[in-house]
Amino acid sequence: MKPVILNSQLNKNNLFSGCILASIAHAIMVAHYPELSYEHSWDGENYSVVDGSGGRGTITFKGNYFVGAFRNDNFTRTDIPTALDFFTGAPKDVLELAKNETLEYLLEEDEDGTTSPSITTAFWGDNDTVTSVDNIVRIVQCGGYLLERQIMESDSAIESWRDYYEMTSEQVDLLKSIYGRKVNNPHEKIILSKSEIEIIQTVSPEGLSESMTSFEELGIYWGK
Secondary structure (H helix, E strand, O other), rough: OOOOOOOOOOOOOHHHHHHHHHHHHHHHHHHOEEEEEEEEEOOOOOOEEEEEEEEEEEEEEEEEEEEEEEOOOOOOOOOOOHHHHHOOOOOHHHHHHHHHHHHOEEEOOOOOOOEEEEEEEEEEEEOOOEEEEOOOHHHHOHHHHHHHHOOOOOHHHHHHHHHHHOOOOOHHHHHHHHHHHHHOOOOOOOOEOHHHHHOOHHHHHHHHHHHHHHHHHHEEOOOO
């Protein structure tokens, strides 16, 4: 298996920005749909995305690289024996990231009670390229479909998230505002004003709690 460069348009910065946009849309709208709280989450530099029909994945953004691994429970792979085999030909730093970070979010227990990472596709990249042992069709089949909106150009993605969540115009404007601040200063703490919090518009205690948690994972906090 020889890894191939998939897409020169998609790189670490573009993918990171798409995942941030997805997570901010989620943080705003989970206030209205707390039952969807599992769909997007951050743990440090690890972004995880899950759907309700057997798809899950994690992307780690660290240093010069990113590493993505996905599992589609509706798709069986017999051609690649272990999770680490999906990283054949990858740089040593990518392999270390996969082992120590990304794959830790995709562990499964087998019939013997042994826990190990279980994935159906993976890719890695840097600020220039994305590489995988799979082609793009196989990546999409095996879990990459979860990134449909995260790899869109930002304006198209915003419109798609608007439709997905049935966002109001005010909520879309809030999404654009927070997104702009976050991607321009990704490591800076952001405090939402009282008027911004009011735009989220929910009275559900569970929804408010989930929204606050999702924002805090991004380093975004609700002002008093």
